[in-house]
Amino acid sequence: MSEESKKALRVFITGNPGVGKTTILLFLINKLSENNYKVAGFYCPEVRENGRRIGFRIVDITTNEGDWLAKENAPGRVKIGKYTVLEDSAKRIAEITLSNVNKADVLAIDEIGPMELKIPTIKKLIETILNNQKPLIAVLHRTQKPMGGRTYVITVENRDSIKYEILNYILSSLN
Numbered sequence: 102m103s104e105e106s107k108k109a110l111r112v113f114i115t116g117n118p119g120v121g122k123t124t125i126l127l128f129l130i131n132k133l134s135e136n137n138y139k140v141a142g143f144y145c146p147e148v149r150e151n152g153r154r155i156g157f158r159i160v161d162i163t164t165n166e167g168d169w170l171a172k173e174n175a176p177g178r179v180k181i182g183k184y185t186v187l188e189d190s191a192k193r194i195a196e197i198t199l200s201n202v203n204k205a206d207v208l209a210i211d212e213i214g215p216m217e218l219k220i221p222t223i224k225k226l227i228e229t230i231l232n233n234q235k236p237l238i239a240v241l242h243r244t245q246k247p248m249g250g251r252t253y254v255i256t257v258e259n260r261d262s263i264k265y266e267i268l269n270y271i272l273s274s275l276n
């Protein structure tokens with residue numbers, strides 16, 4: 102066994118905006134579920150209304166339970182640009198994710214980026230997941246420093262083939 106495979110698996114997916122990082126993460130989560138691995142974590146999709154972005158949600162991966170993370174023109178203390186963080190609903194989903202972390206085989210985050218790290222509840226959740234010794238797959242915003250483990254840079258040219266390379270690496274590390 103190599104030194105790398107003795108440590109907890111850490112896979113980071115990075116690349117330019119819109120290149121297909123989330124699509125690959127969801128592919129990996131589906132394949133892991135098909136192979137009977139339990140995945141816990143969260144993602145933060147944008148919400149559009151009539152084509153315009155009005156905010157973000159936070160969704161727990163295990164249960165698919167989601168709620169508002171930040172919304173424009175909402176009352177509240179923490180602002181991310183024109184969006185206000187909805188702390189109560191963000192906290193509720195973060196707590197669901199935390200309760201699923203203990204039961205999971207693999208942890209997943211989409212994504213570790215400047216917006217997520219500016220929101221106290223999400224920053225804490227990311228730190229808790231990063232400090233956990235379970236295998237982790239995370240989308241890393243291109244502005245973040247590499248975090249050890251293995252980092253895959255997604256491009257339009259490699260995105261259709263690299264997902265199988267990442268899957269094979271994960272499955273062989275978990276076995």
Ligand SMILES: Nc1ncnc2c1ncn2[C@@H]1O[C@H](COP(=O)(O)OP(=O)(O)OP(=O)(O)O)[C@@H](O)[C@H]1O
Nearest residue numbers: 116117118119120121122123124125212240260261
């Ligand atoms: N392999 C692919 N082939 C064709 N279209 C793709 C592929 N992967 C992703 N897309 C499309 O590109 C768009 C962006 O994909 P995705 O959200 O996965 O990118 P992302 O890198 O996570 O974006 P962001 O930087 O906004 O988080 C989506 O509409 C998706 O359907």
